[in-house]
Amino acid sequence: MTGANRLLVGVGWPLIAVLFWLRTRARGISLRPEHRLELTFLGLATLYAFLLPLKGSLSLLDGAVLITLFGLYLWATTRAEAEEPHLVGPSALIARLPAGPRRAATATMFLFAAAAILASAEPFAEGLLASGKGWGIDEFLLVQWLAPLASEAPEVVIASIFTLRGQALVGMGALLSSKINQWTLLIGTLPVAYSVGLGGLGALPLDARQAEEVLLTAAQSAFAVVLLATLRFSLLGAATLFLLFAAQLVFPDQGARLAFALVYLVLTLGLLLHNGRRRAVLTVVGDTVIRLARDLRESLVGGRTSAAQEVPDIVRPKTEERH
Secondary structure, three states: OHHHHHHHHHHHHHHHHHHHHHHHOOOEEEOOHHHHHHHHHHHHHHHHHOHHHHHOEEOHHHHHHHHHHHHHHHHHHHHOOOOOOOOOHHHHHHHOOOHHHHHHHHHHHHHHHHHHHHHHHHHHHHHHHHHHHHHOOOHHHHHHHHHHHHHHHHHHHHHHHHHHOOOHHHHHHHHHHHHHHHHHHHHHHHHHHHHHHHOOOOOEEOOHHHHHHHHHHHHHHHHHHHHHOOOEEEHHHHHHHHHHHHHHHHOOOHHHHHHHHHHHHHHHHHHHOOHHHHHHHHHHHHHHHHHHHHHHHHHHHOOOOOOOOOOOOOOOOHHHHHO
C-alpha cells in the first residue's frame, strides 16, 4: 500500500509533467478547477492517515472512515459535468451494443478480471516472498516496490499515452483519481481483509517500520496536495517529487525514513507560509464544500444546475488567474 501510493506520486505524476514538456515544451500543466474535488478528498484522506502511526493500528473504524470518503468522492464525481468519451477499438465496439448486451459484456469482463486476480494474487505474493528468501533480498522491500510496479504500471502507461496524444489533463486526472483510490479504498479494505483472515473482528497492528512507512507516505501526500493547490504542476514541482522519491530508494533505513518525512512536512509548511498558496488551499476546500452542498441540495429537491452555472471561487489566487 505504501509503495503503491509513493510510486504514483513520486514517479507517475512527474512522468506526466515530463512527457507534457517533451511534447509541448510547456514548463508545467495547468489543471482544471474541477480537479479541486480530487485535491480536497486526497487532502482529507491524508490528514486522517497521520492518525494511523499515532494509533499504531488500522481498525475497522479507520476502514469505515476511509471507505466513506471514497464513497463520497464517487458520488461527487457522478454529479460532475462529463464529456462524451472518444472511444476506439474494443471499447467502441462494446459501446455500439444495445443496453442489455453492453451491460452483460461489461459485467462479464469485470467478473473475469476479478477471477483472474483471485486466482493469481496468492501465488504471486507467496512467490515474491520465496524469491526474497532465495535471493537474500529484504522481503519487505520486494513486497513494497515490486508488487506495486506490477499493479500500477497499466494505469501509468495509459496516462502516459493520453499525455503523448495531447490529453495531459486526462492523464493527470486519471493518476489523481488513482491516488485517491489507493489512499482511501485500498487502505480502508485492509482491516476488513485482516478481520476475515482472523476469523473475527480485529484491528490490523502496525509495527514500528510500518508506522514509519505510513507516516512517510502521508507526508509525501500532504506535500503533493499543497503543491497542486494552485492548479499548476510545474516541472520544478515534478522534479522535487521525483528526486525525493528516488533518494528514499538509496537510503531505506529507519533514520532516513523519518528524515524524509520531516523534509516533506517542512516543504509543505514552507509552501503554506506563502500567502498565495494559503489562498489557493482555501479556494480548493471552499469550492469543494460549495459544490458538495449544491449537489446534496439538488439530490434532495431534485433537478440539476445547468452546465453553464459554475461553482464560485471563495478566494481565487491571482497566480491561478495568470496561469
